[in-house]
Amino acid sequence: MKSLGKKIRLLRHQKGWSQEDVAKRLDISIPAFSKIETGITDINLSRLEQISNLFEMSVVQLLTFNDHEQEQKFVNELDLVNKKLTDRETEIIELQKKVIELFEELRHNKATA
Missing domain, CATH: 1.20.5 (Single alpha-helices involved in coiled-coils or other helix-helix interfaces)
Incomplete structure (x- = not known):
């Protein structure tokens, strides 16, 4: 899951968003989002869909993002x-x-x- 967190962090940086920006959009706390990015927290399918929608990509694109x-x-x-x-x-x-x-x-x- 750490590589997924890195991908999410890279996408966030490309959008110019802070962790706070993304946490608000996902309606979660900043520490909760930070744990997603660092791979401490496993992401369930619902959250994965929410994140992929936020970055305007499919779940498959997010998971296979290179x-x-x-x-x-x-x-x-x-x-x-x-x-x-x-x-x-x-x-x-x-x-x-x-x-x-x-x-x-x-x-x-x-x-x-």
Whole structure:
């Protein structure tokens, strides 16, 4: 059960939730939820369904959730976001060049007028 608790903790962190947040959503005490995460308390099927619903996954997905697969998914998403950011930075640099060219053209036209 300790690995299930670790999975639940990882999911909680990914959502940015505190133990208190999850305990409130599950309508249990913070120490009770902490014991679930640390594997001290075994989870019954009802609680398992409640937790899986909270993280918007099936019980099977929660039980078979693989940390490495999740990490790879986030790495791929991060790579995609970084590429988009790089593309936007390139776009901004090109726009800045155009603004400078237009400014220089206006300044040149003003000087010759």
